[in-house]
Amino acid sequence: MMKIKLSVQNPQLCVGCQLCMYACSRRSGSGGLGQPAISVRSSGGMSKGFTIIVCRCCEAPPCVEACPAGALVQVKTGGIRLQKDKCTGCGLCRDACIIGAVFWDPVACQPDICVQCGQCALFCPHDVLALTKSDEGGT
Amino acid sequence: MKSLHRVLIVDLSAQSFIVEERPDLFSDFIGGSGVSSALLREYRGRSPEGPIVFAVGPFTALYPMASKTVASFLSPLTGNYGESHAGGRSAVSLRMAGYGALVVLGQAPFPQYLVVDEEGARFKDARSLWGMKNCSTPARIMREQEGGAGLRSILRIGPAGEKKVSYASVTTETYRHFGRMGLGAVFGMKMLKGIVLKGNRGIRVSDPARYKTLYQELYKEMTESDIMKKYHDLGTPANILPLHEMGALPVCNLTRKSLTGPEADSLSGEKLAARFLSRRLACAHCPVACIHLAALRLEAPSEPYFYQTSYVSYDYELLYALGSMIGVTEARDVLRLIDRVEQYGMDAMSTGVILAWITEAGAKGLLPPEAFVKNPPSWGQTEAYLDLIDKICFAPSPFFETARKGCAALAEVYGGKDFALVFGKNEMPGYHTGIGAHLGFLLGIRHSHLDNAGYALDQKMDKEVFSSPDHLALALIKEEAFRHILSSLVICFFARNIYSPSVISELSRAAGFSLPESLLEKGLELYRAKLSLKEELGFRWEDLSLPRRVCETQTTGPQPDQAFARETLRAARRLLQDTPATLFEE
Numbered sequence: 001m002m003k004i005k006l007s008v009q010n011p012q013l014c015v016g017c018q019l020c021m022y023a024c025s026r027r028s029g030s031g032g033l034g035q036p037a038i039s040v041r042s043s044g045g046m047s048k049g050f051t052i053i054v055c056r057c058c059e060a061p062p063c064v065e066a067c068p069a070g071a072l073v074q075v076k077t078g079g080i081r082l083q084k085d086k087c088t089g090c091g092l093c094r095d096a097c098i099i100g101a102v103f104w105d106p107v108a109c110q111p112d113i114c115v116q117c118g119q120c121a122l123f124c125p126h127d128v129l130a131l132t133k134s135d136e137g138g139t
Numbered sequence: 140m141k142s143l144h145r146v147l148i149v150d151l152s153a154q155s156f157i158v159e160e161r162p163d164l165f166s167d168f169i170g171g172s173g174v175s176s177a178l179l180r181e182y183r184g185r186s187p188e189g190p191i192v193f194a195v196g197p198f199t200a201l202y203p204m205a206s207k208t209v210a211s212f213l214s215p216l217t218g219n220y221g222e223s224h225a226g227g228r229s230a231v232s233l234r235m236a237g238y239g240a241l242v243v244l245g246q247a248p249f250p251q252y253l254v255v256d257e258e259g260a261r262f263k264d265a266r267s268l269w270g271m272k273n274c275s276t277p278a279r280i281m282r283e284q285e286g287g288a289g290l291r292s293i294l295r296i297g298p299a300g301e302k303k304v305s306y307a308s309v310t311t312e313t314y315r316h317f318g319r320m321g322l323g324a325v326f327g328m329k330m331l332k333g334i335v336l337k338g339n340r341g342i343r344v345s346d347p348a349r350y351k352t353l354y355q356e357l358y359k360e361m362t363e364s365d366i367m368k369k370y371h372d373l374g375t376p377a378n379i380l381p382l383h384e385m386g387a388l389p390v391c392n393l394t395r396k397s398l399t400g401p402e403a404d405s406l407s408g409e410k411l412a413a414r415f416l417s418r419r420l421a422c423a424h425c426p427v428a429c430i431h432l433a434a435l436r437l438e439a440p441s442e443p444y445f446y447q448t449s450y451v452s453y454d455y456e457l458l459y460a461l462g463s464m465i466g467v468t469e470a471r472d473v474l475r476l477i478d479r480v481e482q483y484g485m486d487a488m489s490t491g492v493i494l495a496w497i498t499e500a501g502a503k504g505l506l507p508p509e510a511f512v513k514n515p516p517s518w519g520q521t522e523a524y525l526d527l528i529d530k531i532c533f534a535p536s537p538f539f540e541t542a543r544k545g546c547a548a549l550a551e552v553y554g555g556k557d558f559a560l561v562f563g564k565n566e567m568p569g570y571h572t573g574i575g576a577h578l579g580f581l582l583g584i585r586h587s588h589l590d591n592a593g594y595a596l597d598q599k600m601d602k603e604v605f606s607s608p609d610h611l612a613l614a615l616i617k618e619e620a621f622r623h624i625l626s627s628l629v630i631c632f633f634a635r636n637i638y639s640p641s642v643i644s645e646l647s648r649a650a651g652f653s654l655p656e657s658l659l660e661k662g663l664e665l666y667r668a669k670l671s672l673k674e675e676l677g678f679r680w681e682d683l684s685l686p687r688r689v690c691e692t693q694t695t696g697p698q699p700d701q702a703f704a705r706e707t708l709r710a711a712r713r714l715l716q717d718t719p720a721t722l723f724e725e
Contacts (some may be wrong), residue, residue, distance in 0.1 A: 015428035017421035018289070019203065019358075026342060026351060031201035031650070033235055033290065041289030045279065046420055047432060047450035078166020118641035125362050130161045 004078040004133050005057045006116050013126040014050040019095035020120035020129060027119055028043060035105050037114040041086035052128065055080065055101040063113075072113070079116035087111070142340065143170065143197055143239035143702045145678045146178070149260045151252060151329055152245030156236075156260040160300075165239060169654070170196030171628035172222060173665045174240055175211035179220070180672050188328040189213030190408035194240040194630035195230040201342055202357060202650035203351075204637075206230045206423045207518055207629040208311075214320040215305040215328075215547050216489070217564040219676045220434045220669065222585035223308075225313035226422035226430075229336055230629055232292035247330040254335045254689045265332035272298055273482040274310045277332060287337035296323045296597075297484025299532050305544045306489035306566070309480070312418060314430055314452035320565060320585065345651030350664030353649050360637050363425050369632050370429040372417075372445050375455035377406030385598070386695045387572040388459060391466045392495035392558060393692040402468040406458050411470055419449060424633070429633065451478045459569030460491025465498060466518025469569050479525055483532045492566035493531070493546045494524050500555045503591045509536045557687040571689065573597030573696025575611065578707055581683045582615050582668045591619040607695045608706035612714055615707075620662035627665060667715060680712050 024036035038054040057078050064072045064080060070084035072093055089109035094102040103112040118131030144162040149155075151664025168174045175194035182190040191212045198205035207334040208230040214221025233241060234522045237257045247262070250269040254261040257351050263284070268277040274297035281293050292311055299307035299324030307323025308316045308369040317323075326332070344350040360369055369377045382388040383403035390398050397403075404410055404718045406432075415433030416717045439445035449475045462468060494516075500506050516523035531542045541552050546566050550559035560567040562580035573722040579593020596604055596614055604614045621640075622632065628716070638646075647654045655661040670678075690699045 015419050016419040016428075017425050017428065018423055019426055021289075022203075022424060026354065028341065028350070029347030030341040030343050031282075031350070032342035033200065033231070033339040035339070039289045045275070047280075049418060123358060128427070131266070 001076055002133055003076075004088040004116050004118070004131055005053060006079075006114065006118060006121065006129065007056065008052045008128060009130045010126070010128050011052055012049065014040065014052060014128045015126060016042065016046065016050045017125065019123045020052075020054075020090070021127060023119040023123035024114075027117065032099040035112045036101065036121050037101075037103050037112045039100070050051050053100050054120070054129075055117065056099070056118070057133055062096040062098075063102050063111075068092065071113060072111075077116075080113050081115065082111060082113050084108075125136065142237045142342070145197075145238050145240060145507075146240045147255060147260060147442045148182075148242045148656050149255075150243065150244045151247040151251070151262070151331065154248075154262050156701065158259065161216075161240075165197070168665065168668075169624070169627035169661070170194055170199075170239060170445075170628040171207065171629040172209045172211070172224075172623065175209045176220070176222065176622050176665075176669045176672055178213040178240055178242055179213075180675070182242055182244060183213070186246070186329075188246070188325060191231070191243040191322065191325055191329070192240060193233060195234050195631075196239075196627060197650065198630065198646065199230045199234045201650055202354065202646055203424050203426060204362060204631045204634040205629050206425060207626070208233060208317075209626060209629060210309070210317045211323055212320075212325045213676070215303065215324045216321040219563075219678050220584065220673045221320035221322065221325075223317040223319050224626065224629075225309070225315050225317045226309050226425075226631065227292060227312035227485075229292040229294060229311050229421040229422040231639075232336035232338060233340075234338075235290065235340055236336055237340065241334075242724050243329065243334075243710070245330065247326065247392045249484065250330045250332050252281060252333040252335065254332065254337075256287075256337050257340070268332050269301060270298070274484045275313060275482070277311065278310075281333055281335055285335045285337070287335075289568055291337035291338045292336060293333060293335050295484075296326045297482060299483045299485040300327040301332075302366060302543070304485060304532060305545050305548075306486040308484050310484055314432070315422065316486075317490065321486075323484050327596065337569070345649070346649045346651060349649040351598060353646055357637065357642075357646070358426065364511065366636050367427045367633065368720065371427050373408035373412055374429045374431040374453075375430070376406075376411055376453060376458055378455045379407045379458060380409070382455075382572075383568070385572070386693070387461050387594075387597075389569055389571045390463045391500050392464065392492075392560065393688050394499065394558075396693055398463055398468060402463075405470055405475065406462050408455075411453060411458075414470060415453075415474065420452075427633065433474050433476060435471070437475070446593075449478050451481065453477060456569050457487045457491075460488045461524075461710060462491075464491045464495045464569070465524060467521055467524070468519065469521075472521040474623055475521060477525055478527070479528050481675065483528065485528070485532070486566075488568055489545060489566040490528065490531070492560050493542060493549065494527055496546050496549060496555065496559050497527060497542070499558055500549070503555065505553045505555050507538055509537045512712060560686050561686060562686070563683065567686075567689075570594040571692065571694055572696045574699040574704060574707075575615070575697060577685050577689050577699050578611070578704060578711075579615055579619075580710065582619060582675065582711055584619075584666065591615055591622060593618075597694070599698065608703060610711045611707050611716075612710035615713060616663075616714055617659070618664070620666050623662040623665040623669075624658045670715060680708060683708055684708060
């Protein structure tokens, strides 16, 4: 089974342009910064560089474990999917992700979870992000 | 597009705000500089020190490199219309907060900072921040108080703004500025320490599929073609060597024709990158990352093995103004001067030109002894210049009171107008390329080298353009008119060769808003509207003239000449009064 995984490969090259965030927002066909599932913020002021926060496809995802409704599912090809009809909006998934990669849609009152589509990496001008594929031996 | 049409109007005196829906404004004036100048005209009677208006454009947060915020205000430096553009994140943050423009009226009862988000404006106590001797600590405190990491922008002034230095700037994201014409002093007059803008929202487009396709093409052009390479690699300091080689880099208040080869090399983008470059940054939604930071490591004066490392943003204009213009050619010294000016929140270009004038006026014996610790500085004396910058910001004497008003004010009081390098009371940018550039500084509405491409005309040396005052005036106005479209769409001028009129039209259709068929005609209309505002504020064509010094110092481009300049200005005035746009399109 081929697994895909988004990773932050060269954080020191991040210039803070946030094109990744716009690319993520554009998946819905709109512009702006409506609910991206990736965040780029300064590491305590612009001179100190940037912190990139995005789902890292944990082997044993705490967000999935924390969901009491079974709304989050770990998919075999990599990443997490939200089953919106099951989500109660309790927010326990967000609390469980200590890196802060479970973003929140306040209107829908549901998490915004990265689906590992790689659009952010495609629009990263400095190869900070990469979508990697690995053969996990047909599991 | 509905969020763009919302104008947030904040009254500091009344501590209140309202939101107005103004689709008319964005339909007539597009956005950015068109809208901000129109709002300034509308509200200018409502504040004794004048309102501050910020505006963004319909492309902001939709397409890359359309992330400038335009500020319009009454300039304390020129006494007329002031306009300043800043990169950073403020444009995106203002639009994501749900507004196309922000108007700030009145005066706060005590030092405050504003928080602007989708719920409107909040007024926060800034008394503990007032009087701090740098720009960065207040920003850190506002950052810690207000949250919104990654989705906010923090505008603030330093001590120069608080002390109403007429060329004080407003800093955003540490390294970008509303630099020119004294917006920082207007903040100071309003007791406004800063503004935190924050928000996130989506923007619907009319044709999502086409929007995505066009976005991808635009991105490809910006990242794969050679158009942006110069800004990408070395940043604007890439211009130092070419301008030096053509004799266009101003040196020692234009008393010298050029730097020596090794001096120019020391200030070059190539050398700075090799010695100091530590990080590169981008404005929001820009793949180019032209902001270059130098790591400046200085020994602590009091104790061994202690160092202070500052990260200093260096651009061409700063290397000119605080380098070649005052004869400082050791890059490390220039970085120290830039750092000082940054911390105080002063416009680097104005400060450099004023230091240059003080050096020359001091040597000619025009200045009072209070101006100096011992003797007037000689060219290149970094320590003396650091001391003068401190005094311009803080010293209470009459001389420094005048220095806080700008170079034109100094020359008015102490003499030396012939070598005061000011254009419409604004200090000169770093392009002594020829008469095209210098007339461009005068004809540009905000008196900036970025307003029109006078310097590019000089470099092309197109014989027809310089064959008569009429031809030159036409070329300058045509360029200025198109730049009014770019600045109303808040497109970075570095991307002007990508955002052609046809590209702009196509992008606007996919996004779902309409622009006039003839962008040049619209640009001319916006230019004329601003000129008429300037005339209402007291601008007179008769007052425009070139500083004598620029005519005396040789350039390799078309040599500035007073008579030709006067004729070109007359031609420009005539063309702007009654010429149909079709003439410019030919």
